[in-house]
Amino acid sequence: MAAQSAIIADRFDRVESDAYDPIDPNGNITINWDFQVFNVEDMSPYTVMVSIHNYQMYRHIEHPGWRLSWNWTGKEVIWNTVGAEATEQGDCSGVGAANARPHCCQRRPVMVDLPPGTPYNRQVANCCRDGVLSSLVQNNLTSTAAFQMVVGEFALATDIDGNKEPEKPWHFDIGVPGVDQPRTPALPASSDDEPAAPIVWCSEHMCPVRVHWHVKVNYRQYWRVKVTVSNYNLVKNYSDWNLVLQHPNLRSLTQLFSFNYKPLVEYGSFNDTGMFWGLRFYNDMLLQDGNVQTEMILEKQSDFTYSGGWAFPRRVYFNGHQCVMPPADQYPRLPNGASALRGSLIAGHCLLLLFFFALV
Template sequence: MEISSSLELDIKPRWSLVYLAALCLFLCTCFPAEAFDPLDPNGNITIKWDVMSWTADGYVALVTMFNYQQYRHIEAPGWNLGWHWAKKEVIWNMQGAQATMQGDCSKFHGNIPHCCKPDPTIVDLLPGVPYSQQSANCCRGGVLGSFAQDPANSAASFQVIVGNAGTSNTTVVLPKNFTLSTPGPGYTCGPAKKVKQSLFPSPDGRRHTQALMTWNVTCAYSQFLAQRAPTCCVSFSSFYQEAIVPCRTCACNCKPNITQPLLSTQPLCVDPTDALTMPTTPPLVNGASSIIRNQPVPALLYCSEDMCPIQIHWHVKVNYQQYWRAKVTITNRHVKNYTLWNLVVQHPNFNNLTESFSFTYKPLSAYGTINDTAMFWGIKYYNDMLMAAGPEGNVQSEILLQKDSRFTFGQGWAFPHRILFNGDECVLPPPDSYPSLPNAASKLRVLTSFLVMSILVLCVLAAIL
């Protein structure tokens, strides 16, 4: 009996640890760490739905999307916003946006709704549409700027007239299952929540009108959901070492093998030595025609060992008495142009960043006290567009930093801890491969050679004299 009791007491704590480990695994699976960005802890896209007036069978609403992300923007072909109606609502009309499909409106006669789908998908209008179809902050083709880089274009809005919806705060039911794509995945939206009604000032600011009803939806980005493969990698070099530390092999994908069938997940690529510009038609893959029929054509880029569309190169260039200088180069190996590109770099010396010579620079202090992160983007009409792969497919700048008490070229301190391009994490080289200072033995050999040469020179001078 004593042995049995002791075994029972010993087993119970072990099972508790198993349960605890299983719970941690479940939480990590349900809530991936990539959904939280420590460099932009408050970054999200908030959708505000304001009911402005009632109609005979529903309401008129102003829907606004606010991009509160510091450096993550939405580029062409733009955003897609979707939801599921809670009842049998329809969209009678829209301004500033449109539904992608009308759906089954066969039960309506005479006045046909704009959209009858129970799960509409809404897209922005293109620039140049007639003024009668526009609303404020619309018609940019779904492009949405980031809050730090392009605050004037970080919001989009449209007007929607909803029918079969109820005509009071107690009969209107909030839509559910909101989705936001760009157009690929990456954003997860929470449920709609009623909030305090919005206030809208008059043009002169002397009078405010109040929405009849307001609800918010918050959407957060996760690189894990957007794509499993990274989109950029980083290479390093320095003035004190000749060798260049390249991007990791297969950092974003592996180079296609012409001896094996091409997988749909493998990107097509061309040899950069075979052409000065990217082809406009699907190319041969490493010289072999192995494109599979009836499958989507993967992204086209230059072949490389890392197969990353974007390469970031950080070069420690000059060492001054009180300052040091680094050169940053962004190379585009992709077939597309990158507009509104940005680069986020985390480095311990950025608190003393003195000047960025040909990039716009803004510090990002996520927690107010630690200033180790900088955001860079192009200068308008100069290098704000990163051109497609080819001779013009790169932008570069040098940055000047003042040395602080922690400054050292040893142990890789002069190289960034983290780099993001357009909000996505870039793959850094392994820490043990960073350019290192010449070791003590090398310094001793240099000093010995200097002394030997000095003695020889003295001997020659003594013989001559």
Template sequence: MEVTRSALLLVLAATLSVAVAYDPLDPNGNITIKWDVMSWTPDGYVAMVTINNYQMYRHIMAPGWTVGWTWARSEVIWSMVGAQATEQGDCSRFKGNIPHCCKRTPAVVDLLPGAPYNQQIANCCRGGVVPAYGQDPSAAVSAFQVSVGQAGTTNRTVKLPKNFTLVGPGPGYTCGRAKVVPSTVFLTPDHRRKTQALMTWNVTCTYSQHLASKYPSCCVSFSSFYNETIVPCAKCSCGCEHKSCVRSERDSKRLTVTGKHARGHSGGAPAAALLQCTTHMCPVRVHWHVKLNYKEYWRAKITVTNFNYRMNYTGWTLVAQHPNLDNITEVFSFDYKPIVAYGSINDTAMFYGLKYFNDQLMEAGPHGNVQSEVLMRKDAGTFTFRQGWAFPRKVYFNGDECQMPSPDSYPFLPNAAPAATSTVALVSSAVVVASLMFLIMA
């Protein structure tokens, strides 16, 4: 009986660990670390390590990824191209030629842009920043070359590294065991000949928002043309445990002058958030405003506001789930891509900034927001403004699910207002002013 109970607990624990990392809008999203042994050396091998981001809307932002592992024996890293170990470790037993890293648990980071040419390889040297697969599949990859010594020199004698870790740039990723897979086949530069890796193994890492933080990192607020009610983010949506917050831009400038305003996006470890004082205390707020109503179309305005004085969100992504997003007619000032998670249900859209225009969400302040409008054709069978139907079911920012308002607080359609009345007849100047003020203030 005791054995059975223990077995059930183990199964339950395994099930919960998988469920925590499962994202229903991106069920196959993961980061795969692939090792391709390209050649043997007198005491080991040279491998090409490729980090592929298969997550549709979660990217690795600055200060970039850190990959770690534990060597199976007493391996060392003789040299690296395209990346470097953060610590050399104790190499005192070596005379003459000193390894790049002697630690049994190395931690490796990408080189920064502008690294010396002889230290670069393809897909390296971006400071560890990797776009989401849904944004740019061709760029959703990072790579480096490593020469490993004191290791096996054949497929039978090589021992796979263990205990892989991925930090990108914060916590939240859990990596599985390395598994030997069929060797990768490569095409020569002229595409006329195929070559094959001598040995290949993969490591799969999945992300869990619950492991990354006990609080959400964003919240959602609502407003509409047909009701003066503005539904704010709930109080303490992202926790109210911050010891300090900035009440004005003047305070932020003072902290800059006194040297207390270190920026997390300039490299190194992420800086602790310095938030503007709000009731929700979230770094990011997404506001969805039901703006206009036409005979066959309707229009929503989306505003993303950054309340963090220590973070520029470069390459940001915004994901919304709503049944009418399958009838998007036009998106103004954002890029857009549908996300079809289950093969046929097209109710999810990913929005992101236009290159060199608004793909960077600036830190808190007068420029700390981006906004766009979405025009959708009405779904004749289900469209209505009643019971909060016009508001999204889920919203994600940079891959993390945002805290939504309580459904019973949504702006309701006045009983006297017909469902398809012209917007001109419904919008009042008071609503417009209130909405604009809300977008400016927290």
């Protein structure tokens, strides 16, 4: 018998320190457990398609990727997989013949994605990207992952319509820091041979990523800003990076150079938050000891001012991690005159540096 509908096995909300993200209030990662073929009469192994959907607007899952795990309800075993593999086989000595053991007999299996270049007979659609998932805005074609399994030794359950079906697993975990668990300091476990933090250039801030907001030119009806994102990490490139900025004048963004852009928070004509990311095959990878940069031209509205730090962003996120903002008393004071503004910025006294606080 073939299943006709997907079953949402679990949904994971990203847990941040404030437990709510106003920029992406509905962001989540959803796991679908879709029975494809099963026969409850002879209890032969069933086939299931498992899919992972990243419904987060601007947060993506980076390398080393997702590690999906769950608890079986009975004595289930995984006979075969396509598009992913278990990290351990477990004890399969009591199942099958000596030359035909199951792929995995763990009570709590951990599945990982296969790498690009996997042979076609081991692939399914949306597999084989090393566990990396794009954010929904950046690329909705690569924000989903999937793999297929053949599962045996299962127990039966009754669905809401009274029909018999295999018992579904429970307690899913996506294995991504910051998702479905409280956030902890981003310091990985270390040993004598492995540093506990990224290797970065010696600098005043000692952070792997720096965001630089430069109020560059003041026109009569417009103003121009240059944004530079620098990678101080000496051992890591950031592929498919993204930057989220919150500023009230983004609703009047008229021209942008070298980056993609999409508004994130829109209520009628109100828009103060936007997502920026690189152009494919041009600057979508932030290289070690490198940088990416853009310039934007914004139209001045009635609330425009250079006083009180208004010209600088309210919030900045890099790859989903919130950046530390400088204290208010360190914000440069900007004059309203175009010529005075231009001179003071060139002198280097009006450059706002926003430092990324998390070790990513």
